[in-house]
Each structure stands twice: as structure tokens, then as C-alpha cells.
Amino acid sequence: MEIERRTAGNTAIVLIDYVTGFGGMIGSQTIAQNVAGARALAQTALAFKVPLVVTMGPELDPRGVIYPELAEQLGDHPIVYRAGSFDAFAFDGFEQAIAATGVKHLVIGGLMTDGCVMQTSLSALRRDYDVSLVVDASASQTEIGQQTAIQRLTKYGVNLTTWLSFASELQVSYDNVQTVAAFRKIQANSPAYAMLQSTMAGTMRFAESLRQA
Numbered sequence: 001m002e003i004e005r006r007t008a009g010n011t012a013i014v015l016i017d018y019v020t021g022f023g024g025m026i027g028s029q030t031i032a033q034n035v036a037g038a039r040a041l042a043q044t045a046l047a048f049k050v051p052l053v054v055t056m057g058p059e060l061d062p063r064g065v066i067y068p069e070l071a072e073q074l075g076d077h078p079i080v081y082r083a084g085s086f087d088a089f090a091f092d093g094f095e096q097a098i099a100a101t102g103v104k105h106l107v108i109g110g111l112m113t114d115g116c117v118m119q120t121s122l123s124a125l126r127r128d129y130d131v132s133l134v135v136d137a138s139a140s141q142t143e144i145g146q147q148t149a150i151q152r153l154t155k156y157g158v159n160l161t162t163w164l165s166f167a168s169e170l171q172v173s174y175d176n177v178q179t180v181a182a183f184r185k186i187q188a189n190s191p192a193y194a195m196l197q198s199t200m201a202g203t204m205r206f207a208e209s210l211r212q213a
Contacts (some may be wrong), residue, residue, distance in 0.1 A: 037137025
């Protein structure tokens with residue numbers, strides 16, 4: 001079976017509605033986990049030069065602003081503001097931004113999985129894009145809403161991934177030294193990996209002190 005590996009040349013990352021007002025509503029994962037997933041995807045796009053499309057509601061959205069932790073990563077990267085449609089493709093500016101990437105693989109994360117993320121993903125499938133849902137960077141108000149959305153999306157051919165799995169697919173190996181530091185920064189969005197890196201750094205410092213003794 002030939003399975004195309006996702007690369008910066010054939011894949012775009014799409015971030016949908018990571019808005020503070022929605023963050024307070026999610027129940028299928030913690031806010032901290034969702035923020036970490038959003039931040040990791042943005043870092044992945046920047047580290048591996050993956051085309052990135054970010055969208056949210058109106059520019060002066062009463063539901064809040066984009067996650068500050070995500071905004072910090074994005075810097076001056078453009079945001080596609082749109083009106084009330086749950087399907088981002090219903091807004092010409094979004095469809096044009098996706099088309100401008102020139103790719104056919106879309107890796108999507110955002111809020112809510114059973115709302116705008118699902119409707120946008122289904123619309124992407126109708127346009128013959130290959131879609132991957134980043135399950136640990138997407139959330140719904142309830143666990144049943146999350147699982148029902150995932151079941152429907154996978155039924156129609158959406159692939160499931162996690163933010164670390166996707167970053168690992170791009171990194172390929174720790175031997176890829178040009179991006180390994182950025183990859184470790186992405187890994188550190190996981191508390192377990194952050195602890196591992198701290199442990200490794202402490203062990204290496206101790207070993208170096210023994211060599212110098």
C-alpha cells in the first residue's frame with residue numbers, strides 16, 4: 001500500500017476558531033490541553049514551513065479574541081475573519097486562502113469539533129481535499145459531541161492524528177538536526193515530554209561535571 005507522507009510541500013495546517021469565549025465552553029478536554037494543541041500546531045507550521053491558514057469569526061467578535069498563547073506564536077500571520085457560517089468554505093476569503101496553499105492535504109484543528117470543524121472538514125472533502133483531524137487539538141462542549149463528530153468524520157474518510165504525531169511525521173528523525181531544536185520545543189507542549197527534557201538536560205549537565213572533575 002502506498003501511503004503518502006505528509007510534508008510541507010503537500011500539506012497545510014488549518015486552525016479554526018480558537019477563541020477565548022469558546023475555550024471556556026469545552027468539556028471533552030481541558031482548556032490547557034486545547035491551548036497546548038493549538039500552540040503546538042502553530043509552532044509546527046512555523047518550524048517546518050508548512051502553509052498555515054487561520055480563521056475565526058468577525059474581527060470584533062463578541063465571543064472573544066484568539067487564544068493569547070496562539071497569537072504569541074502567530075505574530076503578524078494573517079487571520080481570515082469571516083461571518084456567521086459554520087462552514088469556513090462558505091466565505092470566499094477562506095476558500096481563496098486554502099487554494100493559495102496549492103496543497104491537497106489539510107490538517108485541521110479547532111473549535112468546536114462537532115460544529116465549525118466538522119462542517120469545514122466535510123466541505124473540504126466535497127472539494128476533494130484529503131483531511132486529517134488533530135483530535136487532541138480539537139474539542140467539543142461534551143464528550144458525546146466529540147465522539148459523535150469523530151465517528152461521522154471518519155465514516156466519510158477523515159484521518160485522525162495528534163499534534164505530536166503530525167510533528168513527528170514532519171521531523172522524521174532526531175538526526176534531522178536543522179529542525180530538532182524546534183521539534184523539541186513542540187514536544188514540550190506535553191507536560192510529560194517537558195519533564196523528560198528537563199531530566200535529560202539535568203543528566204547531561206551532571207555527566208559533563210563528572211568529566212570536568
